[in-house]
Amino acid sequence: MGVGRRAHRSGRTGHGTGKTVWGLLAFQTARMALLVALVSILAFVLLSVSPVDPLQTNVGQAALGAMSPEQVERLKGYWGVDLPPAERYLSWAADVLRGDMGTSLLYRRPVAEVIWEKLSNSLWLLASSWLLSGLLGFTLGVLAGRKRGRLCDRLVTGYSLLAASTPAFWTAMVLLMVFAVYFKWFPIGLSVPIGVTAEEIALGDRIRHAVLPAAALSLTGISSVALHTREKMVSIMESDFVLFARARGESETSIVLRHGLRNVLIPAMTLQFASISEIIGGSVLVEQVFSYPGLGQAAVTAGLGSDVPLLLGITVVTAVLAASGNLAASILYGIVDPRIRKGAAR
Amino acid sequence: MSGMKKRENGKRLGNRRLFSMGLFGASVLFLLLVAVFGYVWQDAASVTDFSRKNLPPCAGYLFGTDWMGRDMFVRTVAGLSMSIRLGLLTAAVSAVIAFLLGLSAAVLGRAVDGLVTLLIDLVMGIPHMLLLILISFACGKGFWGVTLGIALTHWASLARLIRGEVFQLRESPYIRIAGKLGKSRAYLAFHHMAPNLLPQFITGLILMFPHAILHEASITFLGFGLSPEEPAIGIILSESMKYLAMGKWWLALFPGLLLTAVVLMFHYAGQTICRMAAPGSVHE
Amino acid sequence: MENHRAEEEILTVKGLSVSFTQYDRGFGRKEIQAVTDLDLRIRIGEIVAVVGASGSGKSLLAHAVMGILPYNASMSGEILFKGTPLTSGRVRRLRGRELVLVPQSVTYLDPLMKTGQQLTKGRKNPEILEKCKNILSSCGLGLEVMDKYPFQLSGGMARRVLISTAAMEDAELVIADEPTPGLDKKTAMGVMDHFRQMADRGAGVLLITHDLELAVRSADRVTVLYGGRTVEETEAFSFLDEGLLKHPYTKALCRSMPGKWPSADALENDRESGIPDEGILEYMRKEYGR
Numbered sequence: 001m002g003v004g005r006r007a008h009r010s011g012r013t014g015h016g017t018g019k020t021v022w023g024l025l026a027f028q029t030a031r032m033a034l035l036v037a038l039v040s041i042l043a044f045v046l047l048s049v050s051p052v053d054p055l056q057t058n059v060g061q062a063a064l065g066a067m068s069p070e071q072v073e074r075l076k077g078y079w080g081v082d083l084p085p086a087e088r089y090l091s092w093a094a095d096v097l098r099g100d101m102g103t104s105l106l107y108r109r110p111v112a113e114v115i116w117e118k119l120s121n122s123l124w125l126l127a128s129s130w131l132l133s134g135l136l137g138f139t140l141g142v143l144a145g146r147k148r149g150r151l152c153d154r155l156v157t158g159y160s161l162l163a164a165s166t167p168a169f170w171t172a173m174v175l176l177m178v179f180a181v182y183f184k185w186f187p188i189g190l191s192v193p194i195g196v197t198a199e200e201i202a203l204g205d206r207i208r209h210a211v212l213p214a215a216a217l218s219l220t221g222i223s224s225v226a227l228h229t230r231e232k233m234v235s236i237m238e239s240d241f242v243l244f245a246r247a248r249g250e251s252e253t254s255i256v257l258r259h260g261l262r263n264v265l266i267p268a269m270t271l272q273f274a275s276i277s278e279i280i281g282g283s284v285l286v287e288q289v290f291s292y293p294g295l296g297q298a299a300v301t302a303g304l305g306s307d308v309p310l311l312l313g314i315t316v317v318t319a320v321l322a323a324s325g326n327l328a329a330s331i332l333y334g335i336v337d338p339r340i341r342k343g344a345a346r
Numbered sequence: 347m348s349g350m351k352k353r354e355n356g357k358r359l360g361n362r363r364l365f366s367m368g369l370f371g372a373s374v375l376f377l378l379l380v381a382v383f384g385y386v387w388q389d390a391a392s393v394t395d396f397s398r399k400n401l402p403p404c405a406g407y408l409f410g411t412d413w414m415g416r417d418m419f420v421r422t423v424a425g426l427s428m429s430i431r432l433g434l435l436t437a438a439v440s441a442v443i444a445f446l447l448g449l450s451a452a453v454l455g456r457a458v459d460g461l462v463t464l465l466i467d468l469v470m471g472i473p474h475m476l477l478l479i480l481i482s483f484a485c486g487k488g489f490w491g492v493t494l495g496i497a498l499t500h501w502a503s504l505a506r507l508i509r510g511e512v513f514q515l516r517e518s519p520y521i522r523i524a525g526k527l528g529k530s531r532a533y534l535a536f537h538h539m540a541p542n543l544l545p546q547f548i549t550g551l552i553l554m555f556p557h558a559i560l561h562e563a564s565i566t567f568l569g570f571g572l573s574p575e576e577p578a579i580g581i582i583l584s585e586s587m588k589y590l591a592m593g594k595w596w597l598a599l600f601p602g603l604l605l606t607a608v609v610l611m612f613h614y615a616g617q618t619i620c621r622m623a624a625p626g627s628v629h630e
Numbered sequence: 631m632e633n634h635r636a637e638e639e640i641l642t643v644k645g646l647s648v649s650f651t652q653y654d655r656g657f658g659r660k661e662i663q664a665v666t667d668l669d670l671r672i673r674i675g676e677i678v679a680v681v682g683a684s685g686s687g688k689s690l691l692a693h694a695v696m697g698i699l700p701y702n703a704s705m706s707g708e709i710l711f712k713g714t715p716l717t718s719g720r721v722r723r724l725r726g727r728e729l730v731l732v733p734q735s736v737t738y739l740d741p742l743m744k745t746g747q748q749l750t751k752g753r754k755n756p757e758i759l760e761k762c763k764n765i766l767s768s769c770g771l772g773l774e775v776m777d778k779y780p781f782q783l784s785g786g787m788a789r790r791v792l793i794s795t796a797a798m799e800d801a802e803l804v805i806a807d808e809p810t811p812g813l814d815k816k817t818a819m820g821v822m823d824h825f826r827q828m829a830d831r832g833a834g835v836l837l838i839t840h841d842l843e844l845a846v847r848s849a850d851r852v853t854v855l856y857g858g859r860t861v862e863e864t865e866a867f868s869f870l871d872e873g874l875l876k877h878p879y880t881k882a883l884c885r886s887m888p889g890k891w892p893s894a895d896a897l898e899n900d901r902e903s904g905i906p907d908e909g910i911l912e913y914m915r916k917e918y919g920r
Contacts, residue, residue, distance in 0.1 A: 148701070238701075239737075241740045241741070243693075243733075244731065244733050245740070246698050247698050247725055247726065247730075248725070248795065250726065250751060254752075258743075259740050259743070262740065262742050263741070338742065339741070
């Protein structure tokens with residue numbers, strides 16, 4: 001009836017042609033591989049049209065002034081400056097498939113090694129803020145969407161709007177000012193104290209350095225999952241089946257727990273898995289503020305220092321991470337949602 | 347029964363609407379003031395005066411002054427004005443790209459559709475900040491780097507939306523009849539479909555502004571955007587980073603607050619416009 | 631009808647009006663009156679049908695009685711259950727127990743919950759399970775239905791599952807909201823038999839439908855709504871003889887039942903009587919004119 005009640009649209013989404021979970025998995029994996037290959041082509045093209053010549057800039061730089069002419073020649077040879085771009089790409093891609101991502105110009109170490117080191121620093125940061133923002137955002141979204149227009153709803157929506165409007169790097173700066181500079185509870189920067197080798201760092205120290213960056217990332221990350229969950233929850237709570245549950249005498253609490261959570265969990269988790277790319281983007285900014293030696297900061301350093309091999313490597317690795325998130329989301333959908341699991345997906 | 351109580355509730359709903367309209371007007375006015383004054387103050391923003399350097403906020407200098415004696419309030423407003431103008435420009439370009447790609451994907455046949463879908467997935471497959479860095483790098487950084495970067499990366503989700511919308515429209519009886527009458531695809535697209543897509547286009551465009559502004563500030567903050575001579579908000583905040591540990595908190599706090607306020611008001615104004623454009627979706 | 635004792639009346643509705651607000655583009659807001667000044671009474675063992683065209687706000691009547699109107703709707707008037715006002719607190723205690731609703735379609739079932747869990751409302755004690763099984767088999771459904779998700783049910787199965795939800799409770803008032811669309815005549819009458827059984831066990835049944843023929847065949851009394859207003863409240867058998875009907879709209883409806891197509895003259899008369907004929911024509915086109 002035209003009562004302005006939006007009919008609950010069951011969460012059917014396009015999931016390719018996969019009829020079973022395994023079919024779905026194969027299809028999505030192939031798609032992911034294709035996408036990553038295309039991302040690498042796009043990044044390669046962008047980096048090669050740049051007027052900034054990596055060798056010129058870097059050889060001119062003090063850090064690389066120490067390079068011997070032979071090294072420069074080797075680099076030139078490696079990058080094949082005279083080769084046409086297509087051939088250069090193919091030789092790069094062939095090397096990558098063999099596990100060789102080239103040599104970082106700034107760090108003067110293999111790109112794969114640099115990325116692995118930076119990624120292992122970032123991973124905990126990314127994982128903890130991803131989990132934290134997901135859990136908090138989901139809870140807030142459920143509480144807000146439970147009853148549209150209530151105080152709780154308006155607080156959560158207001159907060160989400162505010163968080164979405166606040167630049168992540170500024171949130172990080174405010175946290176830094178308040179908790180590191182003013183209260184001196186946390187160190188101002190770097191993930192480990194200077195002059196200490198990696199083996200000597202205590203876990204506690206690592207955590208102490210990661211708390212503020214993780215908080216900054218979570219605070220901004222909450223907003224999208226909270227708003228999305230709220231939106232879904234509102235439409236569920238106004239759906240026909242919740243109306244019927246109410247008519248059958250189920251209490252509001254039971255409705256939220258029995259019907260609300262069940263139906264809102266899948267879309268919320270899908271969104272959270274798909275938002276890995278967003279968290280990585282945020283980490284670029286936050287790591288810069290805290291001079292946290294992670295992948296995000298490495299990307300900025302590589303970009304500013306024209307370290308093309310490293311930037312290319314980081315782009316591909318983050319694209320793989322983001323695509324895995326999407327892959328995980330669609331697999332999860334296939335396993336959890338009976339409409340797809342039972343092969344009735346249209 | 348509870349009829350009376352519900353009626354009162356209805357009246358309060360109306361008042362809330364009036365209140366939100368007032369807030370909408372105030373936001374638009376505020377944004378306009380920032381844009382205009384920032385433009386006028388462009389030169390005043392870079393005036394240095396070492397007799398007044400490092401002043402904390404006071405009556406004369408609302409946001410204090412920096413180490414070169416520049417008035418931070420004037421600088422911030424000038425920077426935000428630049429961000430707003432750049433944001434409007436880039437969002438408009440992005441929205442037009444989204445519109446054309448979305449429309450052509452749905453109208454020009456399967457091959458084009460596959461290509462556009464791939465392009466959308468591609469742009470969405472790279473973390474946004476990283477793509478901005480790549481494009482900025484490709485353009486040799488600077489003004490064009492940030493402008494092109496933002497204009498070329500914000501269209502994907504709107505294009506996807508418009509593509510879906512056109513697919514639905516294409517199935518509607520009057521478009522099918524027009525097609526049977528021998529009208530060309532281009533004619534159908536621009537005479538029959540485009541007008542129907544206008545609401546989505548405008549909503550998408552408006553909701554793009556805050557993102558464009560935030561990303562401009564972020565990429566400039568990282569050092570890939572506008573040059574340090576420009577009074578850009580990202581530059582102001584990245585400079586303030588060096589003084590954080592020295593306790594000059596005002597250099598970071600107020601410019602950031604004003605930036606957040608501008609983005610928030612864009613969000614709010616955008617949502618209000620969308621709500622008016624599509625009354626069926628929201629009842630608040 | 632006033633001479634009946636109030637206790638015998640399970641449901642009494644007096645002067646019920648339901649309206650809801652909708653926002654237009656820009657600042658516009660309009661109030662839509664769905665039900666106006668409706669009177670209704672249902673006694674023990676009785677099936678009362680409320681008939682009206684689609685979109686005439688009949689479902690809102692059901693929702694108003696159950697206390698589940700959407701947030702943008704408001705109502706006025708009086709609703710008594712067994713002679714006592716049905717306040718929002720009381721309806722919350724009674725619904726799902728003494729008051730049950732049979733909804734229109736499968737969208738009223740949780741799409742991600744197995745049917746069995748929905749029928750038992752998550753209760754796991756053996757008596758409930760036993761009862762659930764009995765009811766399913768009495769509705770002609772196999773036990774495997776309990777292990778199915780709503781999307782796996784066919785239209786007829788879903789309908790019977792919905793009726794089973796009502797049968798799970800020993801309700802005194804059953805409100806059936808459009809229980810038959812999409813079913814062929816034979817199945818529809820089979821469905822109505824279930825409601826007759828509930829009535830025979832001492833419940834009152836409110837049947838909300840757009841199908842006049844179904845209403846006349848299965849209900850004891852029929853109330854006809856037109857534009858949200860009651861135009862006729864009468865015994866079902868009155869529809870067998872047009873002379874027993876008072877209102878021109880119901881007379882036209884009566885004539886329009888299958889096998890009784892109205893003549894052009896009759897329509898002309900109706901126009902003179904002041905009933906907007908496009909309403910009738912639209913109604914007939916929708917219901918019988920295919």
